[in-house]
Amino acid sequence: MIIVFGSTKGGVGKSTLSLAMANYLTQEHRKKLRVLDLDFKQSLVDIAEKTKILEISPLYPIQAKENISSELLKASGAESTENIIVDLPCYLDAKAHYSFLRSADLICCPFAYDEFTIKATLLFALLAVKVNPLAPIVFIPNRIKKNVFIESKQEIEKVLSGFGTISPTLYDKIDFQRISNVHTPATLLSTLLPALDHLYETFMIKKN
Numbered sequence: 001m002i003i004v005f006g007s008t009k010g011g012v013g014k015s016t017l018s019l020a021m022a023n024y025l026t027q028e029h030r031k032k033l034r035v036l037d038l039d040f041k042q043s044l045v046d047i048a049e050k051t052k053i054l055e056i057s058p059l060y061p062i063q064a065k066e067n068i069s070s071e072l073l074k075a076s077g078a079e080s081t082e083n084i085i086v087d088l089p090c091y092l093d094a095k096a097h098y099s100f101l102r103s104a105d106l107i108c109c110p111f112a113y114d115e116f117t118i119k120a121t122l123l124f125a126l127l128a129v130k131v132n133p134l135a136p137i138v139f140i141p142n143r144i145k146k147n148v149f150i151e152s153k154q155e156i157e158k159v160l161s162g163f164g165t166i167s168p169t170l171y172d173k174i175d176f177q178r179i180s181n182v183h184t185p186a187t188l189l190s191t192l193l194p195a196l197d198h199l200y201e202t203f204m205i206k207k208n
Helices: 013-029 043-051 071-075 095-103 115-130 153-158 172-178 186-204
Strands: 002-005 033-037 062-064 083-087 106-111 137-141
Touching: 002 013, 002 095, 013 033, 013 043, 013 083, 013 106, 013 186, 033 043, 043 062, 083 137, 095 115, 106 115, 106 186, 115 137, 115 153, 172 186
Parallel strands: 002 083, 002 106, 033 062, 033 083, 106 137
Antiparallel strands: none
C-alpha cells in the first residue's frame, strides 16, 4: 500500500505526520514499511541521520530522494504488498513525484483553516484528483489551536468534502517537534490516535 502525504504549501506538517503514521503502523499494527523523503528539505533524512549518530535502531528505513530508483517505482506498483509512506514536495516537478501520486492508495493532505492554506489545499486536491481520480483523499486539520473559534470552518469543510473526507482534528502541541523514526511521544497519543485510527480503520484494513 502506498500512502502519500502532500500539499502545495510548506509548513502544514506533511513530514511530521508521515513519521507519525509510520510509527503508528509499525508499533500499533506491526506493519513493515519504508518512508520515502521526496521533499526538497529532506527533513526526514536528517532525522534518520541523527538516529544513526545516536546508534539507535530505527523502526523503519527512510530513503532520500536521490535514492529512489526506477526499480523501486516498479516495486511500488499495484501488485506490491509493501507498505510505503511518501512525503511529497510542495512543488511536483519530477517523474517520481507524479509516479507516486498516481500510484497512491491513499492521499493525505494536512491543512489549516487560514485563507492561504485553504487555497493551497484546494489546488493540491484538484491536482490529486486529476492525476489519481481513484485514490481517496483525506484532509487532516493539523496544528489547530484549541478553543479558538474558526468562523468559516463549516464552509471550508463543506468545500473540502467535495473532494474527500476530513479526519479528526490534530491540535497544536509543542511535542510534535519530538517525533522521530524511533518513537512518538506518549503525550501526543491522545491527539494523534483518533485521526490515525480513523485512517487505518476506514482506508487501510481492506488493503492490508
